[in-house]
Amino acid sequence: MDLRAELAPPMVEPSRLAEVAAGIERIGELIRGGGGSGAVEAALADFRAATGHDYPIGAFVEYHGSRTLAEFALEAARPAWPRVADITRAELVEIVRRILAGDAEPDWYLLVLTVNVRHPAVSDLIFGRSAEADGPLSAGDDLLGVAEAIVDEASAHRPIVL
Template identity: 45%
Template sequence: MDLRPELLPPAVDPRRLDALHTEIGRITDLLATGSTDAEAAITAFNADTGHAYTVRDFADPCAARSLTDFATEAARPAHPRVPDITRDELAEIIHRIATGDRETDHYLRLLHASIPHPHLADLIFHPPAHLRDAPPHALADAALAYRPIAL
């Protein structure tokens, strides 16, 4: 299924990607040398990107992802909210995540920002027994059925 453009990962300007790549490297170097400027650099980086990265993200940025993937993530919106995702679109996004799509991180951020279910990643990667091996539409139904408890 094709997804609407607002559900797809936004393109990143190569110049922006290069600038973020360079800044990530600079912050990593500041941390490696114990510079007191590292915290301020991370704060400025977060202000520029809209994300909430911590020292841990920069201490070893290649541990969980490549430097290019880190820069690409930082260049994209931190909370890409699309409130009117349909059941079919949600099922397609879940399918893409479950099959290891290259843009899984974007799709997970999109779901967390757009669907109120508090454990979407667990629902997809570690579903409850009655949803193990369920098709994406069943997982989408479970995600859409969640209602927060009113206090």
């Protein structure tokens, strides 16, 4: 199934990626170099205004433990909250199927899913599968059926009203 443009990973111009990467490095250098809390806070405020993302300070000095600068910059250059008001069940199923299948851009699809369903731990429904209880996924599995079950469970979630 093809996804409409609002759900697909947006392309980011190389110049924008370079600009965001430079901002990440600058903030990291300010933090590591003791640039003063005022300089760090000003750089963070500028970065937040330019990207819409509200990363904690630690993200700028610890990102290299789990991703590259290019991956961090790509995430930061894309929308922080890709909410699609009229997303359909079929689109959600396709997004989950792509995540399960290991298609390109799983981080983007997981963000879109997380933003567009109410379940507070939808990623646990995907990645918290128990190999003993659910069985491991393999190439022959019906990924569509598994994706449908995950979307149904995520969609059935209702927050507790206090």
